[in-house]
Amino acid sequence: MTHDSTKFNLSPSDELDEFDPLADGADDEDADAADGLAAAPGSAEGALAHASDNGRPAPADERPAEERTADLLASMAPRRKVLLSILAHCFEPRPVAQVNALVDELQQNNFSVYSAANLCALLEKAGALERVTADGQPADDVESEPRVVVVDGVEYLEAGDPVEVCWLATDAGRAAVEADKPLERLRDLLDHDAAYLPIYKRILALCAAEGGAKTPDINAAVDNDLLVQKPRFYAPHFVDKLEKCDALAWQKAWVVTEVGRAGLEMLADVVDKPANGTKTPATADEKE
């Protein structure tokens, strides 16, 4: 064993030349101030650990995997698209490193405290993903043993070569992907918000331009329109709805997706004539 700690948390103190250990302790302010129980963590790892147990077997979630997966997608709405993309990518066994790279790419412009490993662990727990070998066998059934080596007559254990682990979507995972119909959600949205079709068309058209559209540009094009005055809505309200339908994506600017382009086609007949003429920023400032 060669490991040695080179980053000590204890270090020689220059201020201790006159220190009398027997006189210490009673007047240490920190000791009284810091009394308390061990603190709870706040990280994603903490959340995953807490989802488990208290040293006792956690009550098993006996709901079907489909239900647990739907629950996960609903409760992690901001990560829904990433979760579904993982599942869609894993219709065949995919090496873990490849899936991690995909998630990193998907979250490149959309930071999350949840890493690829966290998200996959949540999907696995929900029964939507499983760990398999490259040929599709459950990974837990294949265990690599440590190697025994003899050096100078002494027996040692060395880590064996691990089996390559892949992620594979389960039936529940596949069903979740197949049940996700963003175009239908967009159609429903446009039907429901028929009064705002010009607004939706305007936003989609702006974001369809090369390089997409920045938030201030979208705000300037929408916020002063008479259509959004009563009840008062602002551009992010509509952008958010379009994003939830996967019609827009943030890539350092809002850009339309394939679904968004289909949405623009649906809105081809809508006449987008700014009701009142969108006020210029200067006019808006004057109003303030």
Added chain:
Amino acid sequence: MAEARTPETVEATGAADKAADAADEATMEDFIQLNKQRAATYGLLSRLYRVEIDEELLEELRGMRFPAKTGSDEVDAGYRLIAQYLSNAWDNSVTDLAVDYVRTFIGHGVDAFSAAYPFESVYTSEKRLLMQEARDEVLAIYRAAGLDKQDSWKEGEDHIALELEFEQILANRTVEALERGDEDEAFSLLTTQKNFLDDHLAAWAPMMTSDMRRFAKTDLYRGLAHLTDGFLSTDRAFLADVLADNDEKR
């Protein structure tokens, strides 16, 4: 009383003295080596308890050889479990281990019985609170040895990582003392190590490792519990033997 010596006996005695010196030198080399290994093991244990395992450490662990038959069943069981885990490490092992670290050492309950809290105060105070007498005592011992915690360390000084690191530092000082031929200092340091083990580490760590076995889900942290128990117990016996031998010689 002086003993009369013939030239032959002087020559023979001289050869024997040289052989004895050589043997002492070899023994001293072994003794120094042994203390270096003790320091390294304390260092490894301290690191494993201090914070979660990162990619770098995981790779380092995967490249290590673990003795298979040390003579301590607990140590052997610990190394086997750790080697077993490392043999099945995968791309997301660091996350799995981070989750297990939180589950094992931090927990989520408020009843003070929800994890293997790595603080001596928790196991030696009636209400299982942090920052109790044990912390004051170890802090005084660290300071008596000219040590204090670094500003970057935000936990109590009675965290097991610091107590193990204290033993590591003293073992390293023992090596330095032996290398410069200061045996009195070396044995004084070994005595401090033994006392610290008896009064602190070995007095409470077994209760914590017992909890670790309940809470940890990965073989790595389960193995760490066995390894800690086995190593502390072996080191305690080693220090007792060494110091008893030294007392006899004196």
